[in-house]
Amino acid sequence: MFHSIRHSLTAFAVAAALFAGSAHAVDVTGAGSTFVQPIVAKWSASYAEKTGSHINYGGGGSGAGIAQIKAATIDFGASDKPLSPEELAAAGLGQFPIVIGGVVPVVNIEGVKAGEIKLTGAQLGDIYLGKIKKWNDPALAANNAGIKLPDAAIQVVSRSDGSGTTFNYTNYLSKVSPEWKAKVGEGTSVQWPVGVGGKGNAGVAAYVQQINGSIGYVELAYALQNKMAYTQVQNAAGKFVTPNLASFAAAASHADWKSAKDFQLVITNAPGDDSWPITATAFALIYKTPKDAARSKAVIDYFKYAYTEGGKAAEALDYVPLPAALVAQIEAYWKAEVKL
């Protein structure tokens, strides 16, 4: 909510950490995605306890993280959106996944409980395009037999601020709705055809809770904490799945990481019967040929620790740790690509 404040705090944290960094070579700084901020903070605290090395992560948003790692003012950046291999090569950066999360549609319809409504990707697209206007639209009734959907207008809620959540959500809609792809497209913020915009996950959650007949999208943690009515969504295999850590993990393991150069893969609409279709990955960005190899090594050591010992902490915060095969692939990538 306090983006500008967070911004200046980031700058301050970065500056402070740079000064501190000269004294302790193992302390490193990162910035970027606010989506991973809670888990990176949690990992950093336990990592500092274990090793004495401090990881200072300033958040600030993926855009800020990308800009700062390109300007080499931080040791690693974090982004909700993978950069293309070309962009990475131009800046001399390497990229790898940090953790998995998911975006969840939430509704506020009287009498409808969490997980009751089933929506297909195309229906989500049509709702957000303003084509399906009422909850009792026959199109929705087809896959919601047994639930009485009211004769009420659908109030669409989206994110007003740019975010990785929006990127993954619009990326998914673009994959499942050709009309969405043509008219709106994907991005950290887009021109929403209908509805209102709330600021941050908290803002969207507040709007959805306030407005009768509304639908919005938030990260899983917000849906669970606010006890909101999330929906089931049909995945690429045609099955309706409930959003939870198991279905996020399924999407992450079914996704085709092997053929993704520099891990450039958005795992929305992933294959697999039990995959949640709007699963998201956060990515770390580091220099392939760092000026200060010790610092980059410290970053890699930290993520190694996070992958091997940080799984429980991640699940407690509603994230999904990376599947073992992916971790092995990342470690091979470090060996091959990062010069230490």
Next chain:
Amino acid sequence: MVMAASAESIAVPQSDETRARRDGFADRLFRRIVAGAGIFVLATLAGVALTTLWGGREAFATFGFKFVVSSDWDTVGKQFGALAPVYGTLVTAAIALIIAVPVSFGIALYLTEIAPPWLRTPVAAAIELLAGIPSIIYGMWGLFVFVPIMGRHLNPWLNEHLSGWPVVGALFSGTQYSIGLGMLTAGIVLAIMVIPFISSVMREVFLTVPTRLKESAYALGSTTWEVAWDIVLPYTRTAVIGGIFLGLGRALGETMAVTFVLGNVHRLSLSLLEPGNSIAATIANEFAEADSEIFRASLIALAFLLFVVTFIVLAIAKLMLRQMEKKEGK
């Protein structure tokens, strides 16, 4: 000792000259410091205006005049236009002033002329307390308390009764009024936020009106309203307008409270019951993740436009004031 020393300096004649020189120096120094303070304001203003103009140059160069007249805000297709947020800023500030000015006038008049003396201090203190509430609190109150009231009661009523009227009807039409988020809601929340500013300035200056003048008017048989309108207001007009400007400035630039209740969508709608956007809210929402050069430049250009808009609004107000004074033959 001190007394002796001062007596001595008075007694010695040539110290007059050194004193005069010293005074002259102190005076010049004082003048420079004060002038520096004055120039500081101008330099800051010019600095911010130039920085935003420079930062937004890419947007102005790419879109030209279209940036001001287009309501397109397509972050994917990289087409940006400022009309929707500029319109939202002006409309919400206008609603705020239409409500806040009469109410503030009433508060100030009540406190200076009508309220029993024991009530004046607590109410005045309450107003100052209101002025100190952070805008995020107004925003959250607006969202959780006021928006449902607007959505369930006021907006449907306005839509039902006024949307059929010619001309005015367009302001109360629309389909999303039952949400409660929108320009009217934002304008009313803004009004509540600026009332303390305007009313405390008004109260202060109303107190400066000489009792003599007011009593003379009462003695001639004026009603309280006539005293207020014909004596108090003309006597304090410049300061009252200054207070209104202060409120206007705050309403134009308010960010946090507005973003909670305005709906934050880049769609141009004439209706006051539909969600919209404002310049400050747009920047606050989108700056952190503005991921392309032209997007960031457009947001900074928007900041520059806020300058221009504020300047034009204040200039028009000044012109109207001068016109008013001319009419009165001053």
